[in-house]
Amino acid sequence: MKSMYLAFLAAILIAVIAHFGxxxxxxxxxxxxxxxAVRLD
Numbered sequence: 001m002k003s004m005y006l007a008f009l010a011a012i013l014i015a016v017i018a019h020f021g022x023x024x025x026x027x028x029x030x031x032x033x034x035x036x037a038v039r040l041d
Contacts, residue, residue, distance in 0.1 A: 022028060
């Protein structure tokens with residue numbers, strides 16, 4: 001049971017680090033999918 005909790009924690013950590021890392025690198029979905037003709041409010 002402890003190993004399952006550790007695996008869940010590792011998956012959450014990887015997801016959070018990837019989210020902030022990709023956002024910092026300019027690969028967020030907002031930056032990747034919008035072009036100059038798209039207005040974001």
